[in-house]
Amino acid sequence: MPGDAPDLSDHPLMKHLNAPQREAVCHAHGPLLILAGAGSGKTTVITRRIAWLIEEEGVHPGSILAMTFTNKAAEEMRDRVQRLVSVPLEQLWVSTFHSFCTRILRREGDRTPVGRDFVIFDPSDQKSLMKQVLAELHLPEKQFHPRKVLEVISDFKNRCLLPEEAREEALDPWTRKVLEAYDLYQKGLRSHRACDFDDLLLYTERLFREPALQTAYGDRFKFILVDEYQDTNRAQYLLVQHLARRHHNLCVVGDEDQSIYGWRGADIRNILDFQRDFPEAVQIKLEQNYRSTQRILDAASSVIANNSQRLGKTLWSDLGHGESIVFKLTDEGRLEAEWVVQRILELRATDAEAKVAVLYRANWQSRQLEEALRARNLPYRLVGGVKFYERQEVKDLISYLRLVSNPFDLVSFRRCVNAPSRGVGPTTLAKIEGAIPEGGTALEGLADLLRRGELKGRAQREMGRFLELFRRAAGEREAQGLAGLVRWVLQESGYLQSLEDEGTLEAEGRIRNLEEFLSAAAEAESLGVRLSEFLDRITLAADADQVEESAHLSLMTIHCAKGLEFPYVFVVGMEEDVFPNRNARETPEGLEEERRLFYVAITRAQRRLTLTAARRRRIMGTEMLGMPSRFLREIPAEALQAPIRWGTELYQAGEGVRPGSSFTRGAGGASVATELQRIRGFFDRVRAQAEEPADPSGHRDEQPEPEPESRPAAGAWPGGTRVRSPRFGRGIIVASSGSGDGLTYTVRFAEAGEKRIVARFGMLEKEG
């Protein structure tokens, strides 16, 4: 192989590497695109390449910048490089995009609207600020759902558009209103001296547009490496372009088939177009998989082959064919969970140490699994869900610390001023906020109010103490360090006391959480972390960061599982509307992303993959019938332990029932039993007409049997149709689903935002 002289294979850094991997490791200069299939030893290649640069090319660690998406990935990368090289790596920049940006903004932030002592707002802070904004603009939350508005704003930010710049994108009245909210929201953030997650990227990208800074940092980072490049959004893309413009030593690693963050603004084109951005780029494909058996890879390849947005890779393995993939259809969600638990118990009987993961599409699906696991006393590790730092008591405590760190943070002020309860309600709060001097802080406003004697009774007494707390906090911070400050705040605020007074089991749990927080602070302090950095870390901590790979049984979403591997993997909830998710189903791109997600799920498995579904399931309190996921059809029959007998299975799963229709037992309509009867009758008629559908070898050919729920029925209005509703006014059809009586449109109304309208009831009229 050219460029792969035989002597290189003997190099310690090349040990156990295949030819493309070696090529990637020693490619030092010029742009490089590494298309790393799942399980192809990507991290090994990246870390050895960094080691190679340092040891063989003599590159100073301080000139290397490596970007990842999670802290965990960053830490692992740093650790592994450190084991390979002989020099200390303090100067090496390995960090997530977000912490990289935070670091830059803390250094150079004088040039941004929020200065360098900003706080980072997490989603709940964003939401409370947004509510404030919507109230101020008199926008009803019914039509301007705070989360939805924030989503649209986030979209703009991910594309590097500030309010003024997004104007031509905002065509309909609804979006124009959102733009007003965006503008006010940014002003709010500014006066709080706060950044949300997106601002970190956006502001940093702005900074790097300045020639002076671009040159300074571009010069400094002579070698840049980006992991998970397929997940970068526009802001991240531009950021990297700015930095790499100088030296062109940009190595990006990614896999377009594992791009699963499109909804967060990730743009798969970034990786698809890398060759266009850097025509001289070298492309290396890593296709040998060291993780899974061939059977698992066959299934994965066959599934992903249904996607169009690809560069194309074919994974192969020399680990042998391995076990067949099992699919189990159960009657009901609870039985599915119990079946999975039963299989795990059997597994444990032969291999007590077996590492198992149960993966699902959305967090709510963990509940039934947890119940089944607890019933059998099986310990497990749940990843994601309610995060530690988002718990009420922890957030309360954090709000004190944030206010100490940045007194302009009004959201935190509002939170801690009445936690524990100090008799400050909306009235007093409004008074305080009204007293805030121009460009001043809430604490100053409060001090003013007290001086003028405008607070009476309990409020006066409590607020005096509250203010005193913050007067002394700075001193305590100096004198006691991080952990000392936390302990002091817990005591002096009366927060701990109020929990102790409660004396309930719940309060005890909260106290334990606060103690855990305290030890986290102590640990950070021992590492020399200061308050503001500690707060940054907390808010930028990700779900994926808390994965313990030593756990024997892990429950997590597929998103969280990306990058991980497990000998035994269960993927549960393989049903239409669950996976693929109901909302993603509407568009081809959405469906392709779901399929990539399934691909990610499959390729987590090393030895054994089990897929399960349920015919009936309680979702949001109502009984739903679901059809098996269309993705199951994309798995080759040869890879399965037993063929999926579609005719029969669909029969029992309730083909012919409108997905999304629900039955309330007895009440006013059909019971589940009579509904099933109806379905059986329907299917009996189908079976009478059609040939025996259970032919195991033929089921893949009878394919594209119309899928009534995804294809709008004939006569349905296509997307883009302008309509009028008596209730919501003028709008435009964004999507449609179902057929017949179930035909449902998703309509973006000019005034009312997006609504789902059942055609039969909605009285929609076409507009000329």
Add this chain to the structure above:
DNA sequence: CCTCACTGCATTTTT
């Protein structure tokens, strides 16, 4: 101003 109870509504996925 706080607490409790009721109702109505929503579930993707996360740095």
Add this chain to the structure above:
DNA sequence: TGCAGTGAGG
């Protein structure tokens, strides 16, 4: 199902 937002009563 469970949470969050609202309203009545203490």
